[in-house]
Amino acid sequence: MIRLLPERGGWLEVVCGPMFSGKSEELIRRLRRAEIAGQRALIVKPRIDDRYDIGHVVSHAGAKMRAVAVSRPEEIVGLADGYDAIGIDEVQFFADEIVAVIERLVERGARVVAAGLDQDFRGLPFGAMPELLCRAELVDKLQAVCHRCGGPATMTQRLVDGAPAPADGATIVVGALDAYEARCRSCHELRTVELSALAR
Numbered sequence: 001m002i003r004l005l006p007e008r009g010g011w012l013e014v015v016c017g018p019m020f021s022g023k024s025e026e027l028i029r030r031l032r033r034a035e036i037a038g039q040r041a042l043i044v045k046p047r048i049d050d051r052y053d054i055g056h057v058v059s060h061a062g063a064k065m066r067a068v069a070v071s072r073p074e075e076i077v078g079l080a081d082g083y084d085a086i087g088i089d090e091v092q093f094f095a096d097e098i099v100a101v102i103e104r105l106v107e108r109g110a111r112v113v114a115a116g117l118d119q120d121f122r123g124l125p126f127g128a129m130p131e132l133l134c135r136a137e138l139v140d141k142l143q144a145v146c147h148r149c150g151g152p153a154t155m156t157q158r159l160v161d162g163a164p165a166p167a168d169g170a171t172i173v174v175g176a177l178d179a180y181e182a183r184c185r186s187c188h189e190l191r192t193v194e195l196s197a198l199a200r
């Protein structure tokens, strides 16, 4: 497989996959390499995600790079002015306007690396991710290791009190005491909601 990137102009790279697949690690690796090459690099992340450390992107493996937390996608346009490479972590948490914002950055000539979950805990497309995957020049879908069987994991298992989360649970629960595991499709579980319970 031959993968070439444009020699001029901007482009979009998407790094997706389940939790624990090393997305933040890969984002940091790419942006750091750009910095080493003398490019100006910036990482932004949604303000919603303040785990570990505000002001940094920290991977589960411990890699760390400073990041600016923003509330709305529109803020990124001004922040990213003058940067050659712009990393966006947890891109699935941003509102749909993130697609137009990224297009603007790319048109301006920037290299944008967007990392995030491609699926929510139900296995459904997450936020603007499907749109970004479609528009990207380069896509990498990372795999984790299934917590159950040790096979390649592409899904995120959400557990509430140790049991599979109900299908009608809230999609975004940041900082909650829910536990998450990476799982393969066969081992992924979803507690289906009784129709009678929904009717009540």
Ligand SMILES: [Zn+2]
Residues within 6 Å of the ligand: 146, 147, 148, 149, 150, 151, 183, 184, 185, 186, 187, 188
């Ligand atoms: Zn499995």
